[in-house]
Amino acid sequence: MISLAGRDILHAWGKYVFTGLGLGLLIGVTLSMAGIYRGMVDDAKVLLRNSGADIWVVQKDTLGPYAEPSSLHDDIYRSLLGLPGVARAANATYLTMQVRRSDEDVRVMVVGITPGQPGEPGYLLAGRRLTRSHYEAIADIKAGLAQGEKVRIRRNDYTVVGLTRRMVSSSGDPMLFIPLKDAQAAQFLKDNEAIRNDRARTAANPALNRPGVPGLIEAIDASKTESRSVNAVLVQVAPGWPPAAVAENIRRWKYLQAYTVADMEDILVSKLISTSARQIGMFLVILAIVSAAIVSFIIYTMTLSKVREIAVLKLIGTRNRTIAGMILQQALGLGLIAFVVGKTVATLWAPHFPKYVLLEPGDAIRGFFAVMAICALASTLAIRTALKVDPAEAIGG
Amino acid sequence: MPQAAIEISGLRKVYGQGDTAVEALKEVNMRIQPGEVVGLIGPSGSGKSTLLKCLGAVTEPTAGEIRFNGETVYANGWRVGDIRALRRDRIGFVFQAPYLIPFLDVTDNVALLPMLAGRPNAEARARALDLLTALDVAHRARAQVSQLSGGEQQRVAIARALANQPPVILADEPTAPLDSERALTVVRILNQMAQQYRTAIIVVTHDEKIIPTFRRIYHIRDGRTYEEAGEGRAF
Ligand SMILES: Nc1ncnc2c1ncn2[C@@H]1O[C@H](COP(=O)(O)OP(=O)(O)OP(=O)(O)O)[C@@H](O)[C@H]1O
Ligand SMILES: [Mg+2]
Numbered sequence: 001m002i003s004l005a006g007r008d009i010l011h012a013w014g015k016y017v018f019t020g021l022g023l024g025l026l027i028g029v030t031l032s033m034a035g036i037y038r039g040m041v042d043d044a045k046v047l048l049r050n051s052g053a054d055i056w057v058v059q060k061d062t063l064g065p066y067a068e069p070s071s072l073h074d075d076i077y078r079s080l081l082g083l084p085g086v087a088r089a090a091n092a093t094y095l096t097m098q099v100r101r102s103d104e105d106v107r108v109m110v111v112g113i114t115p116g117q118p119g120e121p122g123y124l125l126a127g128r129r130l131t132r133s134h135y136e137a138i139a140d141i142k143a144g145l146a147q148g149e150k151v152r153i154r155r156n157d158y159t160v161v162g163l164t165r166r167m168v169s170s171s172g173d174p175m176l177f178i179p180l181k182d183a184q185a186a187q188f189l190k191d192n193e194a195i196r197n198d199r200a201r202t203a204a205n206p207a208l209n210r211p212g213v214p215g216l217i218e219a220i221d222a223s224k225t226e227s228r229s230v231n232a233v234l235v236q237v238a239p240g241w242p243p244a245a246v247a248e249n250i251r252r253w254k255y256l257q258a259y260t261v262a263d264m265e266d267i268l269v270s271k272l273i274s275t276s277a278r279q280i281g282m283f284l285v286i287l288a289i290v291s292a293a294i295v296s297f298i299i300y301t302m303t304l305s306k307v308r309e310i311a312v313l314k315l316i317g318t319r320n321r322t323i324a325g326m327i328l329q330q331a332l333g334l335g336l337i338a339f340v341v342g343k344t345v346a347t348l349w350a351p352h353f354p355k356y357v358l359l360e361p362g363d364a365i366r367g368f369f370a371v372m373a374i375c376a377l378a379s380t381l382a383i384r385t386a387l388k389v390d391p392a393e394a395i396g397g
Numbered sequence: 398m399p400q401a402a403i404e405i406s407g408l409r410k411v412y413g414q415g416d417t418a419v420e421a422l423k424e425v426n427m428r429i430q431p432g433e434v435v436g437l438i439g440p441s442g443s444g445k446s447t448l449l450k451c452l453g454a455v456t457e458p459t460a461g462e463i464r465f466n467g468e469t470v471y472a473n474g475w476r477v478g479d480i481r482a483l484r485r486d487r488i489g490f491v492f493q494a495p496y497l498i499p500f501l502d503v504t505d506n507v508a509l510l511p512m513l514a515g516r517p518n519a520e521a522r523a524r525a526l527d528l529l530t531a532l533d534v535a536h537r538a539r540a541q542v543s544q545l546s547g548g549e550q551q552r553v554a555i556a557r558a559l560a561n562q563p564p565v566i567l568a569d570e571p572t573a574p575l576d577s578e579r580a581l582t583v584v585r586i587l588n589q590m591a592q593q594y595r596t597a598i599i600v601v602t603h604d605e606k607i608i609p610t611f612r613r614i615y616h617i618r619d620g621r622t623y624e625e626a627g628e629g630r631a632f
């Protein structure tokens with residue numbers, strides 16, 4: 001026996017290929033959507049892994065530096081160092097802002113770190129680590145900055161001395177690492193007008209501007225412009241200490257919030273990314289429905305255009321099962337063409353997305369079965385129509 | 398009397414029920430020998446198509462008897478287990494239009510029937526090629542059916558009807574779209590095939606060009622058949 005479906009596909013291959021192409025682009029979009037979500041989750045995990053920290057310590061009742069604003073005094077890390085199980089601790093600041101390169105703005109997350117301490121990017125693609133305590137920067141490759149390039153953050157120029165990768169915030173902004181002091185200054189910097197205003201107000205306050213106390217007003221002014229805040233303290237535990245126990249200890253004794261890598265992952269994935277995930281999930285559902293509608297419409301019209309042939313096939317003794325199988329195979333064939341096209345285009349265009357797109361083989365396999373199931377489902381309407389065709393129609397009136 | 402290929406006695410067909418019932422066939426009696434080609438002629442609405450549908454086992458008669466080669470296939474109900482197999486193996490159909498399957502090539506259009514009957518592909522194709530040779534279209538064996546002329550398509554359709562060597566072929570106005578020369582060619586082919594394969598062929602027709610060729614004609618009027626000797630003119 002020959003494959004009726006195969007012959008029909010070969011005979012009308014143009015129709016199949018073009019339909020498959022259209023459907024394939026739709027499937028490509030679907031796979032990319034899943035890839036975008038996987039990329040977001042993976043970005044978060046890689047970010048946490050590359051930060052070189054076991055515990056994130058943040059302001060009490062906040063969700064950590066990536067999810068909610070948190071402000072800590074910048075000497076807290078010293079007291080953390082005194083706790084059992086804490087090997088190293090370092091301050092970090094996080095601020096998403098526009099920084100200026102020669103002629104355009106780049107949106108980045110500026111991260112203030114202490115060179116050589118937790119929080120430093122774990123892996124450099126090119127260049128070196130921060131060595132001087134001012135005006136140097138390490139940029140994630142996605143920021144598009146080149147080694148040696150100057151970027152302006154607020155009022156100061158920084159030289160990019162190193163490049164790293166896979167260090168992007170949960171909203172997809174590439175990170176730019178600069179020395180902590182600079183970051184604190186940038187974060188809390190007021191403009192000159194505000195400082196002058198402030199100074200005039202302090203000077204006008206008789207309680208602060210006391211005659212006969214030299215240096216007092218200067219000290220007050222200095223304390224106002226100097227920033228003493230950071231967003232988080234990153235902790236590395238000593239070998240043999242379970243991070244969860246150390247974090248528990250920090251929470252109990254220091255009235256601070258402490259998150260382990262697992263906690264942070266949970267926050268990033270289930271809180272920060274969850275809205276995007278639902279958004280993408282909704283898209284997937286709509287795309288699946290649209291694909292199903294398209295497949296069933298196409299298969300249905302293809303079947304309607306073959307009613308006469310189906311009547312003849314039935315008249316000459318073709319089994320209903322064979323006819324249903326023919327239509328089902330055509331739908332599956334269409335799905336197969338579309339899936340191959342979709343997988344190909346998704347792979348081709350994935351690197352061109354601004355954010356990381358992770359195409360997991362598991363998703364592709366699930367996608368394949370979903371496409372096949374949708375096509376099979378979509379062919380039922382056409383099959384029902386075909387089975388209702390009366391062989392007497394072939395004889396006519 | 399030799400055993401008839403087709404024997405119909407007292408066949409009745411009523412469409413619908415009650416007030417709207419239409420008695421399309423009232424009393425049909427026919428007897429056709431193997432290798433014989435008979436004409437079936439009648440005015441519009443006389444029941445020709447209904448009779449073909451009953452004989453072709455796509456419409457169930459209301460009463461009467463049908464025998465193929467002495468075997469009762471209908472007697473107030475179908476007497477065969479698998480009606481599909483009956484249509485596939487024991488009846489060939491030729492229509493006014495060829496109704497070939499457009500996505501199969503010429504050979505496979507013919508070979509499909511033996512394949513459906515479970516024959517291996519190679520054997521089915523060899524059989525198809527024999528028939529195409531007999532019908533003088535073997536040179537188009539691997540062509541797409543859409544590339545064939547109307548007459549060639551009709552010959553392929555006849556080859557398909559013969560593919561499973563059925564004892565019976567039912568032809569419904571097979572020459573209607575053809576000019577008189579081609580129409581006579583088709584009739585000649587049907588007669589040759591009937592001879593060669595001992596097939597009984599019923600040709601429903603209005604076609605004045607071919608009516609004189611039949612040796613025997615059944616007239617059908619108001620659902621009743623009347624037998625008549627034809628001219629049996631050479632074609
Ligand atoms: N499915 C049906 N239901 C009800 N009545 C029918 C049906 N098919 C045919 N008839 C009626 O049965 C009678 C015979 O119809 P049939 O189609 O057999 O005629 P015919 O001889 O083939 O006519 P024509 O030469 O016009 O094709 C007609 O009166 C027709 O209206
Ligand atoms: Mg008719």
